[in-house]
Amino acid sequence: MAAPALHAVILAGGAGERFWPASRQRFPKPFLQVVGGRTLLAATLERARRFAARDRVWVVCGREHAAAVRRATRLPAARVLAEPRRRNTAMAVAFAAQHIAARDPDAVLAILPADHHIPDARAFASAIRKAAAAARDRASLVTLGVKPTRADTGYGYIQVGAAADRRHPGLRCARRFVEKPDAARARRYLKRGDYLWNAGIFVFTARAILEETQRCAPELHRALGPLRRAPRARSGAPLERAYRAAPSLPLDVAILERSRRVWTLPVAFHWSDVGTWLSLAEELGVRPGRTRVLDGELLFDEGRGNLVWGDRRAVALLGVEGMAVIDTGDVLLVTKLDRSPDVRAVVASLKRRGRRDVL
Amino acid sequence: MAAPALHAVILAGGAGERFWPASRQRFPKPFLQVVGGRTLLAATLERARRFAARDRVWVVCGREHAAAVRRATRLPAARVLAEPRRRNTAMAVAFAAQHIAARDPDAVLAILPADHHIPDARAFASAIRKAAAAARDRASLVTLGVKPTRADTGYGYIQVGAAADRRHPGLRCARRFVEKPDAARARRYLKRGDYLWNAGIFVFTARAILEETQRCAPELHRALGPLRRAPRARSGAPLERAYRAAPSLPLDVAILERSRRVWTLPVAFHWSDVGTWLSLAEELGVRPGRTRVLDGELLFDEGRGNLVWGDRRAVALLGVEGMAVIDTGDVLLVTKLDRSPDVRAVVASLKRRGRRDVL
Numbered sequence: 001m002a003a004p005a006l007h008a009v010i011l012a013g014g015a016g017e018r019f020w021p022a023s024r025q026r027f028p029k030p031f032l033q034v035v036g037g038r039t040l041l042a043a044t045l046e047r048a049r050r051f052a053a054r055d056r057v058w059v060v061c062g063r064e065h066a067a068a069v070r071r072a073t074r075l076p077a078a079r080v081l082a083e084p085r086r087r088n089t090a091m092a093v094a095f096a097a098q099h100i101a102a103r104d105p106d107a108v109l110a111i112l113p114a115d116h117h118i119p120d121a122r123a124f125a126s127a128i129r130k131a132a133a134a135a136r137d138r139a140s141l142v143t144l145g146v147k148p149t150r151a152d153t154g155y156g157y158i159q160v161g162a163a164a165d166r167r168h169p170g171l172r173c174a175r176r177f178v179e180k181p182d183a184a185r186a187r188r189y190l191k192r193g194d195y196l197w198n199a200g201i202f203v204f205t206a207r208a209i210l211e212e213t214q215r216c217a218p219e220l221h222r223a224l225g226p227l228r229r230a231p232r233a234r235s236g237a238p239l240e241r242a243y244r245a246a247p248s249l250p251l252d253v254a255i256l257e258r259s260r261r262v263w264t265l266p267v268a269f270h271w272s273d274v275g276t277w278l279s280l281a282e283e284l285g286v287r288p289g290r291t292r293v294l295d296g297e298l299l300f301d302e303g304r305g306n307l308v309w310g311d312r313r314a315v316a317l318l319g320v321e322g323m324a325v326i327d328t329g330d331v332l333l334v335t336k337l338d339r340s341p342d343v344r345a346v347v348a349s350l351k352r353r354g355r356r357d358v359l
Numbered sequence: 360m361a362a363p364a365l366h367a368v369i370l371a372g373g374a375g376e377r378f379w380p381a382s383r384q385r386f387p388k389p390f391l392q393v394v395g396g397r398t399l400l401a402a403t404l405e406r407a408r409r410f411a412a413r414d415r416v417w418v419v420c421g422r423e424h425a426a427a428v429r430r431a432t433r434l435p436a437a438r439v440l441a442e443p444r445r446r447n448t449a450m451a452v453a454f455a456a457q458h459i460a461a462r463d464p465d466a467v468l469a470i471l472p473a474d475h476h477i478p479d480a481r482a483f484a485s486a487i488r489k490a491a492a493a494a495r496d497r498a499s500l501v502t503l504g505v506k507p508t509r510a511d512t513g514y515g516y517i518q519v520g521a522a523a524d525r526r527h528p529g530l531r532c533a534r535r536f537v538e539k540p541d542a543a544r545a546r547r548y549l550k551r552g553d554y555l556w557n558a559g560i561f562v563f564t565a566r567a568i569l570e571e572t573q574r575c576a577p578e579l580h581r582a583l584g585p586l587r588r589a590p591r592a593r594s595g596a597p598l599e600r601a602y603r604a605a606p607s608l609p610l611d612v613a614i615l616e617r618s619r620r621v622w623t624l625p626v627a628f629h630w631s632d633v634g635t636w637l638s639l640a641e642e643l644g645v646r647p648g649r650t651r652v653l654d655g656e657l658l659f660d661e662g663r664g665n666l667v668w669g670d671r672r673a674v675a676l677l678g679v680e681g682m683a684v685i686d687t688g689d690v691l692l693v694t695k696l697d698r699s700p701d702v703r704a705v706v707a708s709l710k711r712r713g714r715r716d717v718l
Contacts, residue, residue, distance in 0.1 A: 021675070299690070299717060300705045314717055315691045316380070316705050319698030320682075325691070331658070332674045332686060334693055339678030346659045346675050358658060358673055 004106035004205070005056055006132050008048035009096045011089055012041060012061040012069060012114035017347045018276045018340065021331035022309060025359050028065065030114035031072065034274065034294060035283050040115045045073050048112060050125035051132075055079070056107075058100065059114070060092045081234055084243045089200075090254035091246040094213050094224055095239075101206035102231035108132045109209065111202040111251070116273050117283055123269040131203035131265045134168040138263070141204040141212060141256060143174060145196025145264040146271045151186035154275055154341065156198040156252070160264045174262040177252055196264060198252065199271055208261065216258035219247050277324040277340035281307040286337070288321065296327065307337065331358050363465035363564070364415055365491050367407035368455045370448060371400060371420040371428060371473035376706045377635045377699065380690035381668060384718050387424065389473035390431065393633065393653060394642050399474045404432050407471060409484035410491075414438070415466075417459065418473070419451045440593055443602045448559075449613035450605040453572050453583055454598075460565035461590035467491045468568065470561040470610070475632050476642055482628040490562035490624045493527040497622070500563040500571060500615060502533060504555025504623040505630045510545035513634060513700065515557040515611070519623045533621040536611055555623060557611065558630055567620065575617035578606050636683040636699035640666040645696070647680065655686065666696065690717050 016029025023029040030041035041059075048057050058079050061069045066082035069075070081096055093111055100107045110128045118124050131142040145158045157178045164171035177198060181189060189195035204212075214221040223245035226238035233239055247254070256262050274280050284292040288305045291298065296310010301317045308315050309326040317325070324340055326333040335343065350359050375388025382388040389400035400418075407416050417438050420428045425441035428434070440455055452470055459466045469487045477483050490501040504517045516537045523530035536557060540548060548554035573580040582604035585597035592598055606613070615621050633639050643651040647664045650657065655669010660676045667674050670686045683699055685692040694702065709718050 299714070300708055302701075302704070310691075313686075313689060313691050315693070317693050318701060318705060319695035320693050323679075323693070325693055327672075327691060330672060332669075332672050332684070332691070334674070334676050334679050334682070334684055336678035342661075342677060345661070346677060349659055355658070 004108050004136055005104055006052055006108045006110060006129070007056040007058060007100055007104070008052035008112060009093065009100075009109050010041070010044050010048060010057070010059045010112050010114045011092055012059050012065065013083060013086060013089075013092050014113065014115060015086070016115055018343045019274075019280075020343050020347050021328045021333050021358065022326055024328075025356075026064070029274075031068065034280055035117050036119065039072065040117065040274070041069070041072055043118075044112055044114045044116070047118060047121045047124050048110075050121055051110065051128050058096055060096050061114075062086060078234075084235075084240050086248070087243055087246045088248045089251040090213075090217060090220055090249045091223070091243065093202075093209060093251050094220055094246075095227065095242070097206040097209045097213075098224055098227045098231065099234060101210065105207065107206045108136055109202075109204060109206055111200075113200050113273070116199070116201075116271065118269060118271050120269045123267070127265060127267045127269070128201075128203060130168070130170070134164065134171050134263060134265065135203045135205055135208065137167060138164070138261075139205060139208050140261045140263050141202060141208060141259055142171070143256065143262065143264050144199045144201040144203075145172075145174075145266050146199050147266060147268045148190050148195065148197050151183065151190045152197070153180055153183055153186045154279065155273070156180055157189055157195045158198045158264050159195050160266065161194075164263055170265060172264050172266060174256070174264040177257045196266055197271070199267075200252075200273070202251065202256070209255070212255050212259045212261060217247075217249070217254040220249070220254060223247070275341075276343065277307055277326065277335065278337045281324065281337050291317070363467050363495060364463055365411055365467045365469060365488070366415040366417060366459055366463070367411035367471060368452065368459075368468050369400070369403050369407060369416070369418045369471050369473045370451055371418050371424065372442060372445060372448075372451050373472070373474060374445075375474055377702045378633075378639075379702050379706050380687045380692050380717065381685055383687075384715075385423070388633075390427065393639055394476050395478065398431065399476065399633070400428070400431055402477075403471055403473045403475070406477060406480045406483050407469075409480055410469065410487050417455055419455050420473075421445060437593075443594075443599055445607070446602055446605045447607045448610040449572075449576060449579055449608045450582070450602070452561075452568060452610050453579055453605075454586065454601070456565040456568045456572075457583055457586045457590065458593060460569065464566065466565045467494055468561075468563060468565055470559075472559050472632070475558070475560075475630065477628060477630050479628045482626070486624060486626045486628070487560075487562060489527070489529070493523065493530050493622060493624065494562045494564055494567070496526060497523070497620075498564060498567050499620045499622050500561060500567060500618055501530070502615065502621065502623050503558050503560040503562075504531075504533075504625050505558050506625055506627045507549050507554065507556050510542065510549045511556070512539055512542055512545045513638065514632070515539055516548055516554045517557045517623050518554050519625065520553075523622055529624060531623050531625060533615070533623040536616045555625055556630070558626075559611075559632070561610065561615070568614070571614050571618045571620060576606075576608070576613040579608070579613060582606070634700075635702070636666060636685065636694065637696045640683065640696050650676070 016023035160172035230238040375382035519531035589597040
């Protein structure tokens, strides 16, 4: 008997708000070309194709981005799952699991955020295959845990415990999920060695995640009712009803932190969620004395250590260090790089003021 | 006999380089509307008209700006003196003096830079009239000296000595011109009280300044030869020859520092040369907690204390204080305000690299 098929489920529903003003409601972060010479979505698709056959690659995205995703990925409409509203990752994954299980009841799903940066696609695919084997054999939910290389306060962590079994070397039990720590705790985690970055990359069978949804997230399970009764629906009334009823929760919070079937595969490849202008600057090698420019022209940079996104404009920086200057056609953001996680506050303020024109 | 006529000579030949990128070779600082609701040139013209009849207002400017000056001021071509090349203020004043003296040998000239900010036009005109009376009676070169209100290191100073005579109350002898001081000396000057800001505003008869040119600046005097022989020329070969031969020196250095006929009229009105983004920020009331915006829209400013020139773009500032963000259509400058005097270095670098497109 052939092994159950491995599907890639790319989650492209995030807003990437901390990447404002480059990331916009109509043109969110997966569509940006910020690192590695192509869009984050294209790079994710390429990684997915290393372990999943073309007809087993799926993208879940907001309905308003479905056409752009189809154009960018050249996936057929049937494999772009358009969400009628944003309900966070638990619902996105549940929708995909339900939909794929209706076609392939033994499907194994690898959940990939569309906006991360993982340069070593080969190591990534190898880890996913290992995780998939464990997910199948043990009917477990396997998370990838990235070995930390610095005391990062911008990531969530997974504390790992005992090894799983000899058939799956490396696999550890996931003892605890912890939210973004403060600097002191992050340093402690780094030192201890049993804390890994939660990369938001998960592998499980469709069956296991739906069972755990029922057990750990009954509200979400109930919301899926209309989709269970119309298992091939990917639009129309059943989907609308399901999304209207669904709670808006991350998969970690809704299920992984509560399930007893969660295991972690530690990985050591380079990974970044490119979550903020600061983390992009780090990816691009910005450091004191070294500025990096994405697009645009840097005319003068006496300060250095900056990140510049120049649109079509030439940029001159004088006495400026550790800054991001992000210049889209219509909006200019100037921020200290170490404040860039707070770009979210700018976006929140614009939302409160109804400034859809710049969101 | 009527008193000799008072002419206003507006010097609009400066490059305003420290105001880059708003001030450009084709669109220099006098044409900018930065404070007071109209261009600096228009405000200067209005001040001039308070003490000079319309047909006694002159502008000296670069040939490349003559048409724009005529359009902006509605002065007839005959009163816009176009310099074939930039030769600093000594030559600009000598050219104007020579040219006006050929028509009005007893003319009294008030020399006004076109890019300063003096909100109290009435007090200004009154000071010019006082200075003109002294310049006539004593055949002297009268400079306006502004009573300092802070220990500014961006201005030159005039040390004043004894009072002149009872007919011209307030008039003091000019003992010494000093270049921009360091902070300690500036504080000392402020404390002493006998140091005034050199505002670059001068009043003298055409005859006196030409005599002192001959005595103090013989090279400049020689260069004027072709214009003495063709006293009505304001273009063509005599002007070309004169400008080719003329040294490039400020009036202060070439003549005022050397002449023994220099007096200073202390004035207390508000004056700024709006020389840098920092001095403009001060004029506009930028201070910690208070950002000012010229054009454009400020979407978010959590840092405050910034100066923003937004073009048509909306600007968001996060974690940013004491900065100037100057966004023209094609160029963006981001600088610490206290580094803004060094914008000159940016311009110099662009010149070296032949970047006329952004100069």
